[in-house]
Amino acid sequence: MDERISGYLLERGYTAIQSSIPQVRVFFRVDKELAMAVLLVDGRNLIISPEAYSTIKTKILRMFESKGYTNIKLFSLFFTMNVMNFGAIAAREELSWIVDLSSKRLCIFDNQVADFDNLRPGLEELLAEAGRDSRTTIAGVLYDFFLRNKTPATLMLILINIIVFVFLSLLGSTLDAHFMIEHGALSLDRIMANYEWYRLLTAAFLHFGPEHLAANMLALWVFGERVEKAVGKGRFVLIYLLSGFMGNAVSLLISYLSGSDVVSAGASGAVFGIIGALFAIVIKNRGKYADLTGGRAVLLVLYSVFSGFAGEGIDNAAHIGGLVTGLLLGFILYRIREADGGMNVEGKEASRNED
DSSP states (O other): OHHHHHHHHHHTTOEEEOOSSTTEEEEEEEETTEEEEEEEEEOSSOOOOHHHHHHHHHHHHHHHHHTTOOEEEEEEEEEESOGGGGHHHHTTOSSEEEEETTTTEEEOOTTSOSOSTTOHHHHHHHHHHHHHHTTSOHHHHHHHHHHSOSOHHHHHHHHHHHHHHHHHHHHSOTTOHHHHHHTTOBOHHHHHHHOOTTHHHHGGGOOSHHHHHHHHHHHHHHHHHHHHHHHOHHHHHHHHHHHHHHHHHHHHHHHHHHTOOEEEEOSHHHHHHHHHHHHHHHHHTTTEETTEEHHHHHHHHHHHHHHHHHSSSBOHHHHHHHHHHHHHHHHHHHHHHHHHTOOOSOOOOOEEEEO
């Protein structure tokens, strides 16, 4: 829905501004000496407090003032599935409306303006069309899910893992360690004898059975969405691949030092990297990001690590290697995004380990 509204604003002469705030998109246009800015605030995955919103407004107003604009009107559209999530803000912000995505309608409180820059008729028509579209076909739902998904890299990586698992399941048993070695699982003997270093990466896309796959993909979906939104698609894929690679490298090193050939496969080294990156992002945001606080992030990391040690057949070396890699990459890549994303108004009987 926000993509349609973004297009509508562009048609109305607004210009999109690159924003360093992942949940906020900014559009503006100048009418004589008046600068009018519209903020599209994505509140589907978080609840913004009035104080946090005030901070966002202040930051954007200062950005316009630094460009020489003294007469500025700032208007906000809050996208949410639950109107009450923004009730406190709506009660005190005259220049704002709530876009109720569950009922496809505008929610305008008595204290709020009846219109802003004559945008209301077009917005209500777009929402009415979206309401009609939502009652169409399964194909339409799938189109929205796959092509308009806000975290396409997370979805793509999940699909790749599932496709690989289904393909291998048609060829043999993914619970057979020898079968998995033949199709890319991590094996010290094969790497040392044949220099098959590609296994450090391919093993991150293989899984021992459907339960192993489901657990990793669920974790990837839950944590991957948050990290992808924070760092962007390309950097997110880089975190996944490097964390998986380094997690397997640490696993290989431990296998070499212990003198055992343990077959290892699974995406959890990469998933732990995503968790590590998320922890770094929370730290960079002074202990709070989306629905995570610093305390929750610490508990998440500790639970993830100790749950691995509590189970049998778990490749904890890959977990730790992925976690540390993701943590470092999170600090580096999120910092880069902050710098780049500033607003600019100018435009043997082989045993097996599951990762």
